[in-house]
Amino acid sequence: MGKKAAAASDLAEAIGAFTHDPLGHALFVYPWGQGPLAGMTGPRRWQRAVLDEIGAHLADPATRHTPLRLARASGHGIGKSALVAMIVKWALDTCPDTRVLVTANTExxxxxxxxxxxxxxxxxALTAPWFAQTRRALASTAPGxxxxxxxxxxTWSEHNTEAFAGLHNMGRRIVLxxxxxxxxxxxxWEVALxxxxxxxxxxxxxxxGNPTQNTGAFRECFAKHRNLWRTAQIxxxxxxxxxxxxLDELVAAYGADSDVVRVRVRGQFPSSSSMQFIPQDLAEAARQRAIPAGLPTDxxxxxxxxxxFGDDESVLAIRSGRDxxxxxxxxxxxVDAMQLAGDIALEAQRHRPDAIFVDAGNVGAAVVDRLRQLLGEMPVIEVWFGAKGREAELxxxxxxxxxxxxxxMWTRMRAWLGQGAVPDSDRLRDDLIGPTYSFAADDTRVQLEKKPDMKRRGLPSPDWADALACTFAEAVGPRAVPAWLEPAVHPDDGAGRYGELG
Known part of the structure; x- marks a missing residue:
């Protein structure tokens, strides 16, 4: 046997010792302390606990061939996907003809x-050559x-569950x-049973996962079905x-008992079935508040x-400072794009806005083009709702x-509502409080419920609130004021009069 073959045989024998020891496998096959793992000596404590729990279940002949159902609800950024990867590699490396099926909340x-x-x-992993990688699979390189x-x-679909219904591997190992x-x-979940x-x-x-929903099968792992699942909340x-x-900033911004902190920090399920982005009391206060005093430069x-067309409306919102x-x-x-643009142009002639922000989706791109033709140098800026978001002050x-x-935009609008005044309108209030929020998967970025998802819940598209949100698309500089209103240019002469206009 050549040196290369002998080394491969020795590696296979060493890996075989970890058949029921996923933690030992993780410590053995990865280059801890080097490259991407520099400064790390092994899995995190909670990851070790999960790997040990799997190992203990399999090492005991009394439980080895009974299903292990293990669920972890956690706050953000604890290394869930890394643990998934370690488990997948251990499962494949240590049991021939293992079948692993992985799915997630979204594609x-x-x-x-x-x-x-x-x-x-x-x-x-040391065993990298054992499996060939494609975009959505790891397959054994052993012949046949x-x-x-x-x-x-x-990916999953509740109307197409064949991949889960057909997962069988008698006498071997299945990891779902x-x-x-x-x-x-x-x-x-039902079909996977x-x-x-x-x-x-x-x-x-x-x-x-993050416990983002207070209903559903994942929630029931910790409630009605807790006798079937080994659970922990991290x-x-x-x-x-x-x-x-x-995480401390989230606590400071939302409050320790808020749903966002429960879900994204404490690993607890929200107190209600969904997380409302703008609280009703915030929207009501803005609706009832007296118009705050503004500045001439707002x-x-x-x-x-x-x-x-259809049920949705096109809406023009107008804001100046907190008003x-x-x-x-x-x-x-x-109405079609040309009529909409014409009517908005008439309003622009009346109010002389310093900026016009237009949702560029649907017919918006045509509205932008027509407004630019009609209004000349008046700034008309297209807004793409799906474009990359930036940090926003909450x-x-x-x-x-x-x-x-x-x-x-909605995050900036939410912050503004604490001091701003909006029209006394039930429709606007309902639009503001309608959308729920979540976070981009395994990420810290706030994302708002999509309009089609709202409609599936029986809610209308929040057109009025989206129009107001567009006024927060970009910062707009102060407007010019008449010279006689500029004290720095024409200081008071001491008698309550300003100097002569030049």
Missing amino acids: SQLDTKTAPEIAKWAQM RGPSWRADLV IFDEASGIADKV GALTDADTELIWLAF DARTVEGVNTRY PVIFGVDCAR ARSRAWKSWRG EPGVSVPTANKRAE
Whole structure:
């Protein structure tokens, strides 16, 4: 036997010793303290606890062939995807013909978070050559074994659950992993139960994620079905290597008992079934507040949310400083882009806005083009709701990252509502309090509920609130004022009179 073959044989024998020891496998196969793992001596404490729990279940002959169902609800950034990757690699390396199935709450989470993390850890392992990587799979490189010895990352649909219904591997090992499990439909969980029926098989079902929903199958792991699942809820502030400064800012901004802190920091389920982005009392206060005194230099800003036809409305919101009430808003239903642009141009001639921000989706791009033709040098700026979001101030001195432009604008609007005045309108109030919020999967970026998802809940598109949000798309400089209102140029002569105008 050549040296290369001997080394491969020795490695296979060493790996075989970790069949029921996933923690030992993780410590053995990865280059801890080097490269991407510099400064790290092994998995984090909570990750070690999970790996040890899997190992103890499999090492005991009395439990080895009974299903292990393990769920962890946690705050943000504790290394869930890294643990998923370590478990996938251990499961494949240490049991021939293992089948692993991984899914996540969304296709985006699967493709941009879970899959890259699994690929990264698979490449770092001593056993990297044992499995070939594709975008959504790890398959054995042993001749003829790829179809039966593999891990697959699959998207789910509650109307198409064949991948979960057909997961069987009698006499071997099955590992089923739900990443960001709160967002996976109950029907998928129900169908996945069929994979737990094989006899004499190592059956491991793991569910990880932020506890974003107070209902659903993931929540029931910790409630009605807690006798079937081994569960724990992990406060992210207790985990080593986590950005505790950001977590402390969330606590300061939202409050220790708020749903966002419960979900993103403490690993607890929200107190209500959904997380409302703008509280009703905040919207009501802005509706009832007297118009705050402004400055002559406060810019007048138009925000336009564009709709085509159907139930949605096109809306023009007008704001100057903290006053979004004294100038009448306009709305349209069932008009085309040219008519909408013409009517907005008439309002612009009346109010002389310093900036017009237009939602460029739907017919918005055509409205932007026509307004630029009609209004000449008056600034007309297109707003793409799906564009990359920036940090936005949520509370004085506290900023949060946002998932897209729409979430950024709504975050600024939410902060403004604490001092601003809006029209006394039930429709606007309902629009403001309608959307829920969440966070980009395994991320800190705030994201707002999408309009189609709101409609599925029976709520209308928040056109009025989106129009007001558009007035926060970009900072607008102060407007010019008549020279006689500028004290720095014409100081008071001491008798309450200003100097002569030049």
